[in-house]
Amino acid sequence: MNAELGLRERKKQRTRETIARAARELFAERGYHATTLPDIAEAADVSTRTIFAYFPSKEDILFSDFPLMREALAQALAERPEGEDALETVRKFILSLHEFEKSDLDEKMRLCIESDETLRSHLRARLAQLEELIAPAIAKDLDAADDDLRPQVVAASLTAAFNVLSERGEGPRGKPKTEDDVAAQIDPVITFLRGGLDALKEPRTARRR
Structure with a gap:
C-alpha cells in the first residue's frame, strides 16, 4: 500500500x-x-x-516554486540551531537559493516578472507570506510584546531586500551571480538591521514604563 x-x-x-x-x-x-x-x-x-x-x-504556475521555498524557510526557522538568530537563518536561506546554477529559462522568467507590474505585484504578495514566517521568529528573538512593530518592520525590510536581489539577476560585468556576489549584497543589509535591533534591545518591562 x-x-x-x-x-x-x-x-x-x-x-x-x-x-x-x-x-x-x-x-x-x-x-x-x-x-x-x-x-x-x-x-x-x-x-x-x-x-x-x-x-x-x-499565476500559480508561474510561481510554482514558491510553495517549496516557503516550506523550506519555515523549516529553517523552526530548526535553527540554538544561539542563531532569525536574521542569520534568513541570510543562510537567501544564500542557499543561489547554490544552484540558474538556467536560461530561470533568467527569462525573472525578466518576465520584472517587466510586468502586475506580475511584480503578485511576487510582492508572495513575499509578504515570507514576512509572516520571519516576523514571529524575530519577535521570539527579541521577546517582543504583541504591539512591538520592530519584528514586522525588519521582516518587511528583509523581504524587500530579497525582492531587489531577485530583480538584479546578474552579478558584476553581467555574469551570473556567485554566492559571494549575493553575500556582498545581503550582508550589509543584515548588518544594518541587526545593528538597529541591538541598539534598541531592552527588557520588555522597561519598554512598558
Missing part, C-alpha cells in the same frame, strides 16, 4: 513539473499574458482540467 502511494505521489509530482516546465517555456516564447491555459495543456499533453487539479491559476 505504501509503495503504491509513493508511486502515485511521484507520478503526481512529475505531472506537476511537466505542466510547470511547459508553461514556463511558453511564457518565455510568447509572453505570460499571450499564453492561455489551453496552450499550456496542449504543450504538456494534459487536459485543462488536469492543470486546475494542480494549479488554481496561471
Whole structure:
C-alpha cells in the first residue's frame, strides 16, 4: 500500500513539473499574458482540467516554486540551531537559493516578472507570506510584546531586500551571480538591521514604563 502511494505521489509530482516546465517555456516564447491555459495543456499533453487539479491559476504556475521555498524557510526557522538568530537563518536561506546554477529559462522568467507590474505585484504578495514566517521568529528573538512593530518592520525590510536581489539577476560585468556576489549584497543589509535591533534591545518591562 505504501509503495503504491509513493508511486502515485511521484507520478503526481512529475505531472506537476511537466505542466510547470511547459508553461514556463511558453511564457518565455510568447509572453505570460499571450499564453492561455489551453496552450499550456496542449504543450504538456494534459487536459485543462488536469492543470486546475494542480494549479488554481496561471499565476500559480508561474510561481510554482514558491510553495517549496516557503516550506523550506519555515523549516529553517523552526530548526535553527540554538544561539542563531532569525536574521542569520534568513541570510543562510537567501544564500542557499543561489547554490544552484540558474538556467536560461530561470533568467527569462525573472525578466518576465520584472517587466510586468502586475506580475511584480503578485511576487510582492508572495513575499509578504515570507514576512509572516520571519516576523514571529524575530519577535521570539527579541521577546517582543504583541504591539512591538520592530519584528514586522525588519521582516518587511528583509523581504524587500530579497525582492531587489531577485530583480538584479546578474552579478558584476553581467555574469551570473556567485554566492559571494549575493553575500556582498545581503550582508550589509543584515548588518544594518541587526545593528538597529541591538541598539534598541531592552527588557520588555522597561519598554512598558
